[in-house]
Amino acid sequence: MSDLLRRLRASRDDGFTLVELLIATGILSLILLGVGGLMFSTTVTQRTVTAVSQSASSAQTAADEIHTLLRNAAEFRLTAVDGTDQLLLARVAGTGTTASYTCKAWYYAADEHQLRSSTWPVAGSTTLPTSATSVAGWSLLLDGVGPRTGTTVFAPPVGGTIEVAFEVESDDRNEPTAIQFTAALAGGPGGGTTCWD
Template sequence: MSRHFSDQSPDSGFTLIELLVAAALTLIVLITVGGFLASASRAEKGTRAATAAATLGQLVARSVSQGVANATAVGVVTNATTGAQMLQARVYSMSSADDPTQGSTSGTGCQAWYYLPTNGGAIYVKRVFPAAAIAMPSGAPDSSWQLIGNGLGATVAAAQSSTVFASPSGTRVDLKFDVVNGSQQPVHMETTIHIPNTTTVSSPCF
């Protein structure tokens, strides 16, 4: 009786070709998984950027809406050279709780929102009680102004206003701006705030 012996002993291990095939398959799996993880990371960053942009836009809109809702007169000043704008409002407050940093705010005061297109676009707010005129800054405002947010810009698309603030009739304020949204399209914000009791602009706020 003849005996046949295997050419490969149990301890001979993998061949070079088998090792190369296994390495190639492992590399393909790693590249595929890495691609999914990178895509998920980009999507997460995009979502965070969009959420932050929308939150900032709502913060600006809420600040203007709350101020204008208590206004008895509004006006807009625009610097045609720099594109800076200031929305002015004569407001009435019943309680110092509206703005504790300003001390007693009961009565008539002045409030302004300042849009500065440089340095990425920023909007600031300032309140003065008792009422006193708020001068429009010639550039970056001083520390008496509070920054609401930056990364904002006037809308420039067709059929849209190229200004942030507009008060066409004195009975409302049109607010239009874009918020930077990372590498994606900017988040567009647009709202109209109606003034409950409009009167003619006059000193000391205007």
């Protein structure tokens, strides 16, 4: 009987066999591979959602700015610059109790796929841009922007309204964020102000 007990104790102290270790390692590897794949997929999805969200947020912020300022515009002018580039100028009323105005301009650079803006006082003067390179110092509102249809972002004004329609790319894999709105202008096409003369 003591011989049998010695053999049983010895077999328990031997540990795992090589086959058992290989099977356990294979199962653990499959589990880790699944968890790693899930983490990679989650990271890619999170990056995509972030890119689309940032694109949509930037596009909406730019659209809100343009829409609000155009609604407060006493007068405006839309001109084509350097081929398919566009310049939209507006003399915008302030929000104070006394009448005060500033000049606001938006420049759509078609080849660069950018929308830029600048503001200056009515009493001040600025050189109006003649190409996309002349607005390099202006604030960049949107990058990766293009027209929804055709070649223009700003449609020529009709009946006191102006239509703005553009798309903004978020990345190469997703649909662009589309923005389209019509702003009713307080004023009309004009000249004779210090904003553009």
